[in-house]
Amino acid sequence: MKYLFLVCVTGFLLSGCTTIVEDPLNPYAHKIENDISSTQDERSKLNVTLNKQQQTALDYALDFIKVPENYALAQVYEGVQAGDDVFVFRFTKGENAQIGGEHFSFVVTANENLLLGVMWMDKQFEKGVELPSEEETAEIAREYITNVDPDLFSKLQVQWIAPHDETISVDGKEVTVTGMKYKCYIPAEKTYVWVVVGTGGEIITFERGLVWDSGLGRRGTESWIYDAWLAERSWMK
Numbered sequence: 069m070k071y072l073f074l075v076c077v078t079g080f081l082l083s084g085c086t087t088i089v090e091d092p093l094n095p096y097a098h099k100i101e102n103d104i105s106s107t108q109d110e111r112s113k114l115n116v117t118l119n120k121q122q123q124t125a126l127d128y129a130l131d132f133i134k135v136p137e138n139y140a141l142a143q144v145y146e147g148v149q150a151g152d153d154v155f156v157f158r159f160t161k162g163e164n165a166q167i168g169g170e171h172f173s174f175v176v177t178a179n180e181n182l183l184l185g186v187m188w189m190d191k192q193f194e195k196g197v198e199l200p201s202e203e204e205t206a207e208i209a210r211e212y213i214t215n216v217d218p219d220l221f222s223k224l225q226v227q228w229i230a231p232h233d234e235t236i237s238v239d240g241k242e243v244t245v246t247g248m249k250y251k252c253y254i255p256a257e258k259t260y261v262w263v264v265v266g267t268g269g270e271i272i273t274f275e276r277g278l279v280w281d282s283g284l285g286r287r288g289t290e291s292w293i294y295d296a297w298l299a300e301r302s303w304m305k
Contacts, residue, residue, distance in 0.1 A: 118144065121178060125155045128181040129174055132216050135159055136188060139172045146178070149290040150277050153178040156292040164191075168237045173293040183216055185275040187293035188266075189236045195244040197267040202229045202248070209250035209263035212271055220276065224252035224261055232264050234272075236295075247272040 118126065122144060138161050145156040159172040174186040200208065206229060213221045232249035235242055247266040254261065260280065264273035273293075281288030291297035 122155050125176040125178060125181050126157060129157070129176050129183055132183055133174060133186055136172055136190070142171075145292065147290065147292060149175060149177075149184060149292060150279065152180075152182075152184075154184065154292065164236075164238050166237070167299050168295045170236060170238065171295070175292050183274075184277055185273075185293050186271065187273050188271065189234060189245055189295070191236070191238045191243055191245075193245040193247060193266040193270070193272055195233065195246040197246070199231065199246065199248050199267060200265050200269060204269070205229050205248040205250050205263075205265045208265045208269050208271075212263055212274060213261070216274065217276075220261065223254045223256065225255060227251045227253055245272065249273075 117123070136159075139159040140162070141157060142160040142165060143158045145158070147154055147156065154175050154177055156173060156175050161170055164170040170190050172186075172188045172190075175184040176182065177184060206226070210221055213224070229248060229250050232247055234245045236245055237243070245266075247264040249262055249264045251262045252260065257277075258279065259276070260278040261276045262273070262278075263271065266272040275293075277289065279288045280286075
């Protein structure tokens with residue numbers, strides 16, 4: 069499937085011009101960039117709609133997750149994750165909306181509408197805030213996983229619960245986002261599942277179906293919700 073950036077669905081708020089940029093080294097990779105205003109008062113509606121399949125995937129995901137207040141749909145990527153065609157929905161606040169900044173993103177398979185991952189990078193989770201205990205993290209993660217897929221939790225073997233950090237750029241400064249990571253393994257599938265719980269019990273990250281590449285000593289599954297991974301792609305340049 070081609071990698072493609074689309075603009076927002078009708079009804080979500082964005083502003084600015086739209087520019088199509090093609091990567092000469094990869095004619096199948098395109099992106100449509102939005103020049104998003106830094107103030108929400110300046111946002112206006114763009115009458116650009118998703119296709120039927122993308123809209124179905126978005127509607128399915130929104131049955132399980134809630135987009136944070138003040139976030140609006142900024143891009144939709146099409147790609148492949150673990151061999152499945154996927155849609156990646158990226159929401160931003162208008163401010164700090166660049167790759168590496170604040171965002172709320174999730175991945176849904178295109179054919180089965182399976183939620184594979186969610187990530188919320190926001191300065192409210194800056195390191196130093198109060199985190200849930202291990203017991204609280206386990207309970208919140210269990211409830212979240214069961215809500216997403218009632219059959220998933222019973223397959224899991226919990227490996228560990230510990231603090232986990234990511235970094236984002238806020239107003240030109242590096243900010244460390246932190247939460248409690250609940251990492252699990254599914255022996256029958258040889259895949260990993262994890263949830264990162266932030267202050268207030270908010271879900272920072274959820275991922276499933278992840279594989280480890282022992283030969284390379286790193287994650288083998290595509291990382292669509294991670295901006296560091298996106299920034300390495302040639303079609304993002």
